[in-house]
Amino acid sequence: MTRRLGYLGPAGSNTELAALKHDGRALLLPFGSNRAVAGAVDAGTTDEGVVPIENSLQGAVTDTVDMLIHDYDLLIRHEIILPIEHLLMARAGTDLDDVEVVFSHPQALGQCRVFLAERLPGAELVASLSTSASVEDMQQSDRTAAAIATSRAAELYRAEVIAEDIQDNPNNTTRFVVLAAADHRPTGRDKTSICFDFSEDAPGQLFSVLEEFAKRRINLTKIESRPTRQDLGRYIFLVDLEGHRGDNEISAALEAVRRHVSMFKILGSYPVGAP
Amino acid sequence: MTRRLGYLGPAGSNTELAALKHDGRALLLPFGSNRAVAGAVDAGTTDEGVVPIENSLQGAVTDTVDMLIHDYDLLIRHEIILPIEHLLMARAGTDLDDVEVVFSHPQALGQCRVFLAERLPGAELVASLSTSASVEDMQQSDRTAAAIATSRAAELYRAEVIAEDIQDNPNNTTRFVVLAAADHRPTGRDKTSICFDFSEDAPGQLFSVLEEFAKRRINLTKIESRPTRQDLGRYIFLVDLEGHRGDNEISAALEAVRRHVSMFKILGSYPVGAP
Numbered sequence: 001m002t003r004r005l006g007y008l009g010p011a012g013s014n015t016e017l018a019a020l021k022h023d024g025r026a027l028l029l030p031f032g033s034n035r036a037v038a039g040a041v042d043a044g045t046t047d048e049g050v051v052p053i054e055n056s057l058q059g060a061v062t063d064t065v066d067m068l069i070h071d072y073d074l075l076i077r078h079e080i081i082l083p084i085e086h087l088l089m090a091r092a093g094t095d096l097d098d099v100e101v102v103f104s105h106p107q108a109l110g111q112c113r114v115f116l117a118e119r120l121p122g123a124e125l126v127a128s129l130s131t132s133a134s135v136e137d138m139q140q141s142d143r144t145a146a147a148i149a150t151s152r153a154a155e156l157y158r159a160e161v162i163a164e165d166i167q168d169n170p171n172n173t174t175r176f177v178v179l180a181a182a183d184h185r186p187t188g189r190d191k192t193s194i195c196f197d198f199s200e201d202a203p204g205q206l207f208s209v210l211e212e213f214a215k216r217r218i219n220l221t222k223i224e225s226r227p228t229r230q231d232l233g234r235y236i237f238l239v240d241l242e243g244h245r246g247d248n249e250i251s252a253a254l255e256a257v258r259r260h261v262s263m264f265k266i267l268g269s270y271p272v273g274a275p
Numbered sequence: 276m277t278r279r280l281g282y283l284g285p286a287g288s289n290t291e292l293a294a295l296k297h298d299g300r301a302l303l304l305p306f307g308s309n310r311a312v313a314g315a316v317d318a319g320t321t322d323e324g325v326v327p328i329e330n331s332l333q334g335a336v337t338d339t340v341d342m343l344i345h346d347y348d349l350l351i352r353h354e355i356i357l358p359i360e361h362l363l364m365a366r367a368g369t370d371l372d373d374v375e376v377v378f379s380h381p382q383a384l385g386q387c388r389v390f391l392a393e394r395l396p397g398a399e400l401v402a403s404l405s406t407s408a409s410v411e412d413m414q415q416s417d418r419t420a421a422a423i424a425t426s427r428a429a430e431l432y433r434a435e436v437i438a439e440d441i442q443d444n445p446n447n448t449t450r451f452v453v454l455a456a457a458d459h460r461p462t463g464r465d466k467t468s469i470c471f472d473f474s475e476d477a478p479g480q481l482f483s484v485l486e487e488f489a490k491r492r493i494n495l496t497k498i499e500s501r502p503t504r505q506d507l508g509r510y511i512f513l514v515d516l517e518g519h520r521g522d523n524e525i526s527a528a529l530e531a532v533r534r535h536v537s538m539f540k541i542l543g544s545y546p547v548g549a550p
Contacts, residue, residue, distance in 0.1 A: 054507070056504065056505075056506065058337070081507065171506065173507040174507075175507055204494075207482075208489075210481065210482045211482065214479040214483075217479070222510065223500055224500045225498055226334055227330070227333070230446055232329070232330075232448040232450055
């Protein structure tokens with residue numbers, strides 16, 4: 001049976017590109033928010049769901065991270081690493097120099113600041129709900145408009161690309177995760193994501209957790225903190241580490257960590273993604 | 276001479292409230308972005324600048340954090356802890372039930388989701404550049420509009436408050452920092468902020484840094500990671516710790532940390548702020 005794969009839509013978004021990279025034969029179902037994608041997996045409406053979790057320039061997608069911590073018990077089954085390329089597109093025959101208004105998601109506008117300042121210093125920048133929605137906004141505008149979106153959005157919405165590769169920083173990569181009811185079996189080259197917090201504030205608590213990994217020579221690929229939403233200065237920590245939760249050393253470390261912390265949640269073990 | 280204090284404007288913003296809390300007699304100068312506030316301090320146009328750095332619900336203000344890491348060598352001289360209260364305001368005589376459109380900064384709209392869904396389910400939500408700008412947007416709208424902003428904005432722009440305390444979560448607190456050319460002398464109850472990264476990825480690097488603090492019983496109040504903007508998976512760490520960089524133990528720990536890391540920057544020592 002064809003796999004049903006939810007993603008942060010609409011069609012033409014970078015998340016759709018990530019979903020296609022993950023499984024080009026799946027039935028792709030667009031949803032309006034990261035939360036709706038997770039909800040569909042949770043309800044069994046889709047088998048898996050693809051959401052962005054981290055960008056090399058902007059950092060964590062906090063909406064996704066907070067949702068995994070607080071709202072769902074879904075597991076990460078895969079990660080997908082996708083280089084992000086922004087293109088400027090417009091209605092057929094539009095000249096770059098005539099563009100009066102540029103639509104895009106604020107993050108994309110922010111990632112193309114240098115291009116916009118140098119080539120379109122007089123253009124008004126208008127926020128759209130997503131890069132692909134910005135192509136529709138552009139097509140419905142009564143001014144000479146352009147949109148910043150993906151090559152796939154240009155194709156789907158039949159827009160004409162008028163400038164390529166317009167992002168300020170070439171090292172623009174987004175990491176997506178595939179959420180499912182179960183995580184992945186061990187493959188020999190895996191990562192595990194966990195989160196935890198502490199019931200009270202005492203010196204060295206985080207240190208005692210990291211010590212459990214360090215003494216077993218387990219490499220941490222990421223550590224970040226998110227607010228507990230209760231008190232300023234109280235945090236939930238997210239850690240990504242190399243290895244599968246089924247590995248002996250990892251499993252022993254996680255058991256030991258559990259004894260140091262208050263809340264503890266395994267977010268999943270999954271194969272390391274390749275760019 | 277009166278102190279010149281830059282802040283993220285316009286007048287009526289939460290940052291203005293924080294600036295007033297910090298020094299009610301200073302000459303307050305509004306700027307259009309966190310970056311412009313820092314630039315003014317850097318250029319000596321203002322003595323100090325107030326910018327938000329962290330919210331108890333949303334986490335780090337990444338724009339501020341990244342600016343301190345990458346773009347300026349300013350120091351944190353104070354922190355200001357401010358409880359955030361959102362009010363709904365409109366033109367005089369507006370009835371809550373008639374409101375068709377609500378303007379505010381997207382963060383404020385996001386923090387009042389429950390109120391908006393329950394009391395104004397049909398209203399369109401429109402993003403403004405700041406909460407205070409949303410009051411102007413509301414006043415210039417040709418529809419029956421409301422804005423979510425501070426009590427001070429209602430006062431300054433003579434808007435009528437039509438609902439108070441509309442935020443979903445009562446634990447909504449923002450931490451601001453006061454930037455200056457020099458940080459604060461020791462007061463006996465201080466914090467120090469630092470950031471650092473590693474030149475290569477090896478197991479236990481962060482652990483070896485935290486060990487320097489743990490073995491000296493230095494309490495870390497915060498640890499977070501930001502992207503280096505070079506590679507996905509390479510991070511800059513920000514650590515807040517209890518104590519002043521002039522204290523013997525702290526100073527020894529910082530010297531030891533310096534030997535473990537590649538980039539190292541002291542962001543300042545300053546008195547612990549009170550809510």
